[in-house]
Amino acid sequence: MSAPVVEVRDLRRTFAGGFEAVRGVSFDVAPGELFALLGTNGAGKTSTMEVLEGLAPATSGTVRVLGHDPYRERRAVRPRTGVVLQEGGFPRDLTVLEAARTWAGTLTAPRPPEEVVELVGLADKADVRIRQLSGGQRRRLDLGVAVMGRPDVLFLDEPTTGLDPESRRTTWEVVRSMVADGMAVVLTTHYLEEAEQLADHLAIMAAGEVVVAGTPEEVVAAEPSRVRWRPAPGTAAADLPVLVEPDGRPVDVRLEDGRAVVRTRALRPVLVRLLAWADEHGDDLEGLAVTSASLEQVFLAAADRDRDGATAPVATGSPDRHDHRDLLETSR
Numbered sequence: 001m002s003a004p005v006v007e008v009r010d011l012r013r014t015f016a017g018g019f020e021a022v023r024g025v026s027f028d029v030a031p032g033e034l035f036a037l038l039g040t041n042g043a044g045k046t047s048t049m050e051v052l053e054g055l056a057p058a059t060s061g062t063v064r065v066l067g068h069d070p071y072r073e074r075r076a077v078r079p080r081t082g083v084v085l086q087e088g089g090f091p092r093d094l095t096v097l098e099a100a101r102t103w104a105g106t107l108t109a110p111r112p113p114e115e116v117v118e119l120v121g122l123a124d125k126a127d128v129r130i131r132q133l134s135g136g137q138r139r140r141l142d143l144g145v146a147v148m149g150r151p152d153v154l155f156l157d158e159p160t161t162g163l164d165p166e167s168r169r170t171t172w173e174v175v176r177s178m179v180a181d182g183m184a185v186v187l188t189t190h191y192l193e194e195a196e197q198l199a200d201h202l203a204i205m206a207a208g209e210v211v212v213a214g215t216p217e218e219v220v221a222a223e224p225s226r227v228r229w230r231p232a233p234g235t236a237a238a239d240l241p242v243l244v245e246p247d248g249r250p251v252d253v254r255l256e257d258g259r260a261v262v263r264t265r266a267l268r269p270v271l272v273r274l275l276a277w278a279d280e281h282g283d284d285l286e287g288l289a290v291t292s293a294s295l296e297q298v299f300l301a302a303a304d305r306d307r308d309g310a311t312a313p314v315a316t317g318s319p320d321r322h323d324h325r326d327l328l329e330t331s332r
């Protein structure tokens with residue numbers, strides 16, 4: 001396997017005043033991989049990204065980008081890194097194409113500016129001045145400029161916040177094509193759909209720690225699916241089915257707000273057993289609803305842990321997955 005493009009080991013970052021915003025974060029990003037960093041507001045995503053981008057030193061721990069310390073060895077890292085310029089990076093009197101050409105002039109082997117302008121869907125705006133672009137169009141120009149030098153790694157801090165769905169899609173297509181060409185991308189986002197669509201691996205941060213990490217499938221599989229129904233009036237907890245998972249572990253079955261609720265990571269076999277139990281006991285399982293775990297559910301559970309102040313990492317590996325989102329009617 002090729003060496004990781006980004007290696008983060010036990011990264012900590014404490015701000016002046018003593019606030020520890022990043023508390024022992026570790027992850028790797030391989031070439032041609034998109035890694036998404038998710039988390040609630042203030043979870044520490046930007047504080048982490050700034051260290052990766054070489055804008056701030058780590059307080060402790062190790063960060064390597066392309067084998068170098070991005071802060072101390074900025075010169076070695078910077079030319080091979082894609083950075084999205086802050087808005088206003090170009091004189092606003094320049095047209096889109098002039099700005100792209102100006103930037104190309106600073107690079108050793110740039111993509112042709114016309115190609116980049118086309119790539120980010122701004123071909124029809126090539127001769128429009130930057131001051132006349134919408135905010136979303138400016139963001140796309142920034143992205144085009146960031147990938148113009150064919151960097152090995154691209155850092156994107158909330159690249160699609162505030163973009164309309166079409167601009168967001170264009171951004172996704174650009175990022176996808178870059179990843180397909182072998183670029184590594186580290187992305188922070190508040191859009192779970194974005195992470196689900198793009199990420200090879202993701203980590204959810206809460207209060208400065210990674211609380212869940214893995215492929216999107218692993219992360220979702222770590223959260224139990226739920227089966228609910230309305231039991232007959234007067235049903236007590238002792239009347240609920242006693243179910244076991246295929247490995248013999250007892251299934252969590254309880255009464256919640258007048259509903260019977262089953263939580264399991266082995267949805268299919270447990271559902272089969274529940275239906276057999278219902279047949280045997282003449283129970284209609286009225287209002288039966290199956291909710292497969294979703295990234296949103298995992299995110300909300302992580303946010304809850306954040307609120308509770310308990311951020312023990314959840315290990316995810318390659319669990320025996322029973323993902324039947326396509327087969328079952330789901331309800332939230």
Ligand SMILES: Nc1ncnc2c1ncn2[C@@H]1O[C@H](COP(=O)(O)OP(=O)(O)OP(=O)(O)O)[C@@H](O)[C@H]1O
Pocket residue numbers: 015016017019021039040041042043044045046047048
């Ligand atoms: N310069 C600073 N000095 C002190 N505390 C800071 C500083 N910058 C950020 N913080 C704090 O560090 C924590 C993490 O902030 P950070 O911007 O990394 O979060 P985030 O996950 O990117 O959030 P968001 O989703 O809102 O962008 C927050 O509690 C924030 O208030």
